[in-house]
Amino acid sequence: GQQVMQIPQYQHVQEGEDFTTYCNSSTTLSNIQWYKQRPGGHPVFLIQLVKSGEVKKQKRLTFQFGEAKKNSSLHITATQTTDVGTYFCAGGFWGAGNMLTFGGGTRLMVKP
Amino acid sequence: DADVTQTPRNRITKTGKRIMLECSQTKGHDRMYWYRQDPGLGLQLIYYSFDVKDINKGEISDGYSVSRQAQAKFSLSLESAIPNQTALYFCATMAGATGELFFGEGSRLTVL
Numbered sequence: 169g170q171q172v173m174q175i176p177q178y179q180h181v182q183e184g185e186d187f188t189t190y191c192n193s194s195t196t197l198s199n200i201q202w203y204k205q206r207p208g209g210h211p212v213f214l215i216q217l218v219k220s221g222e223v224k225k226q227k228r229l230t231f232q233f234g235e236a237k238k239n240s241s242l243h244i245t246a247t248q249t250t251d252v253g254t255y256f257c258a259g260g261f262w263g264a265g266n267m268l269t270f271g272g273g274t275r276l277m278v279k280p
Numbered sequence: 281d282a283d284v285t286q287t288p289r290n291r292i293t294k295t296g297k298r299i300m301l302e303c304s305q306t307k308g309h310d311r312m313y314w315y316r317q318d319p320g321l322g323l324q325l326i327y328y329s330f331d332v333k334d335i336n337k338g339e340i341s342d343g344y345s346v347s348r349q350a351q352a353k354f355s356l357s358l359e360s361a362i363p364n365q366t367a368l369y370f371c372a373t374m375a376g377a378t379g380e381l382f383f384g385e386g387s388r389l390t391v392l
Binding site: 174177199201203209210211212213216256258260267268269270271272273 | 315320321322323324325328370378379380381382383384385386
């Protein structure tokens, strides 16, 4: 089946350091979405990328979609304790309707 | 009030028991989903429904069944629960225009 691999699984950073999580697919994606799940919470939509090479920013968060539409990244500049949580990517595949395949998530822990 | 409501939020049951998890939404979305979350495995799709008459199996449907009673209600059943079905279950709806998923608060199920 279609898979989306996400690394790293865990990341500990000192507050103020940067953080990046990566997603990869062996096949071309139609789109990719990113979600954040706070500890004890539910996933919340952050953004969707559709175009090849697309870059979008939300304050300290930068999202990229690769030129081949097989990979994506989420970069957080100068992490804060409020960034703590698990970040998931979810890839859409051509011919699969609006079905999304989730990566395993990256759990971010921030030391104050 | 939450747009996507799941009940119960927590349930402990015994092996062999029948369990039903309920989901209702006020977002008016046609598409509804049931996901299972296990640590490190992301979100795995159990079943999805594009409307009341359209129900489909996801990646891990074995041992589960669903019922779409109305546009707003989508229930997940475990006919005979087993310990490896211990997990966090999420219901979600999808906005047709954007493809964004809206998750409920989750139902934590423990099967002893």
